[in-house]
Amino acid sequence: MAFGWIDEQAAARRRAGLVRTLRPRPADSPLLDLASNDYLGLARHPEVVEGAAAAARTWGGGATGSRLVTGTTELHGELERELADFCGFEAALVFSSGYAANLAAVTALAPHGSLIVSDAGNHASLIDGCRLARGTTQVVAHADPDAVRKALGTHDGPAVAVSDTVFSVDGDAAPLAGLAGACREHGAGLVVDDAHGLGVLGAGGRGAPHAAGLAGADDVVVTVTLSKSLGSQGGAVLGPARVVEHLVNAARTFIFDTGLAPASAGAALAALRLLGREPERAARAREVATGLHARLTAAGLEAVRPDAAVVSVRAPSPEEAVQWAADCRAAGLFVGCFRPPSVPDDISRLRLTARADLSEEQIERAVRVIGETRP
Numbered sequence: 001m002a003f004g005w006i007d008e009q010a011a012a013r014r015r016a017g018l019v020r021t022l023r024p025r026p027a028d029s030p031l032l033d034l035a036s037n038d039y040l041g042l043a044r045h046p047e048v049v050e051g052a053a054a055a056a057r058t059w060g061g062g063a064t065g066s067r068l069v070t071g072t073t074e075l076h077g078e079l080e081r082e083l084a085d086f087c088g089f090e091a092a093l094v095f096s097s098g099y100a101a102n103l104a105a106v107t108a109l110a111p112h113g114s115l116i117v118s119d120a121g122n123h124a125s126l127i128d129g130c131r132l133a134r135g136t137t138q139v140v141a142h143a144d145p146d147a148v149r150k151a152l153g154t155h156d157g158p159a160v161a162v163s164d165t166v167f168s169v170d171g172d173a174a175p176l177a178g179l180a181g182a183c184r185e186h187g188a189g190l191v192v193d194d195a196h197g198l199g200v201l202g203a204g205g206r207g208a209p210h211a212a213g214l215a216g217a218d219d220v221v222v223t224v225t226l227s228k229s230l231g232s233q234g235g236a237v238l239g240p241a242r243v244v245e246h247l248v249n250a251a252r253t254f255i256f257d258t259g260l261a262p263a264s265a266g267a268a269l270a271a272l273r274l275l276g277r278e279p280e281r282a283a284r285a286r287e288v289a290t291g292l293h294a295r296l297t298a299a300g301l302e303a304v305r306p307d308a309a310v311v312s313v314r315a316p317s318p319e320e321a322v323q324w325a326a327d328c329r330a331a332g333l334f335v336g337c338f339r340p341p342s343v344p345d346d347i348s349r350l351r352l353t354a355r356a357d358l359s360e361e362q363i364e365r366a367v368r369v370i371g372e373t374r375p
Helices: 004-016 046-059 074-087 098-108 124-132 145-152 176-185 241-250 262-277 280-298 318-330 360-373
Strands: 032-034 091-095 115-119 136-140 159-164 189-193 220-225 235-239 310-314 333-338 349-353
Touching (some): 046 074, 046 262, 074 235, 074 262, 098 124, 098 235, 098 241, 145 159, 145 176, 176 189, 280 310, 280 360, 318 333, 318 349
Parallel strands (some): 115 136, 189 220
Antiparallel strands (some): 091 235
C-alpha cells in the first residue's frame, strides 16, 4: 500500500511517547504564556500591529512575487537598511523566514570543495543548510573553539564555521570571540544564527555579535529572525555588502521564493523602531530570565542558567515531560516541551521563554505551577 510505512513510523512514535500534536490557540488565550518566542512582548503591541495593518493597506496582502521580480517593495528596502544599521552591519537581505535565511547563508557560502564546521548543538535550519550545501560538513563538539580550530586545520581551501549565537534548547551562548579567533587563524568565514540574541543581547538588543565586537566585520555573516524579539515574521542575513550581493545572485531560497509579505515587513520595522526608542526592553528580558532561573533552582528544580531569554528545565523522560507540560496547561500556564529528536543530547525538557512584559507576580505564579506539577 502506498505510504504504508507511515503507519509503522506512527506506531513507533506512540511507543516512544514522541507524538506531536497541533493545538490551535484562541485569539485571547487565558493561559500565561512562557512558551512563545515573543521575548520583548511586541507581537501585540499597538505600534507593531498598526505597522502590519498600514503596510497591508498600502501594499496589499502579499508580496505578489519573488524578490527579483515584483516581491521587493520600498518597504523591504527600508527594513533592510534600518536592520543593518541597528545591528552594525554594512548590508541586510530580508527573507520569508529565518529558516530560509539560514539555508541561504550556509548553502551560498559553502560551494563545492569547501569545508563547513558545524556545532553539534546547532538549530535544524543550520543543519539542513549543511546537508544541502555542496561543501563537506564536519560536526564538532558543542561551543568549543578548539574543536573548530582543529577541524579547520585539516582542510586546505575555502571554509566556514557555522553556529547559533544562543542555542535554542538550553539557552546557552556560543563563545563568539573564540570562534572568530579560530576562524581567522585559518582564513575561514564565520556564519552565526542570532535568532535568540537579537533584541535580547548587546547594547539595546543589537544582538550577540554586536556584544562580542564582531558587528561589521568583513569575515562575519549573521542571520536573524523577525519572528521572535520583533514579534513579526521573516528572516534576514546581515553582513558585508558583497556577501549580500552574492546571496541575491546565488541563494536559492531568495531567488525562487515569494518575498516576505508587506504586513510582516511593516510589523518588523515598527518593532525595530520601538526597540530603538525603548532599549531597556532587552535588559528586562534578561532580568526576567535570570529571575526565573533563580526561583526555579531555589525550588529544587534542575534549570540551566540562561545566557539570554531561554530557560531550560530538565525532565525525567519524554513521557513525563509531555505530562508535565499538560499539567502546567491545566493549571493555566503554557510552557514549551522539547523531546528527542528535537534535542541533541536526548534529554527532555520544559523550555521556558522570558518576556520583557512579564510582571513579578506572573513570574512567581509560573514557578509555583511548575513546582506543583513536577513529575
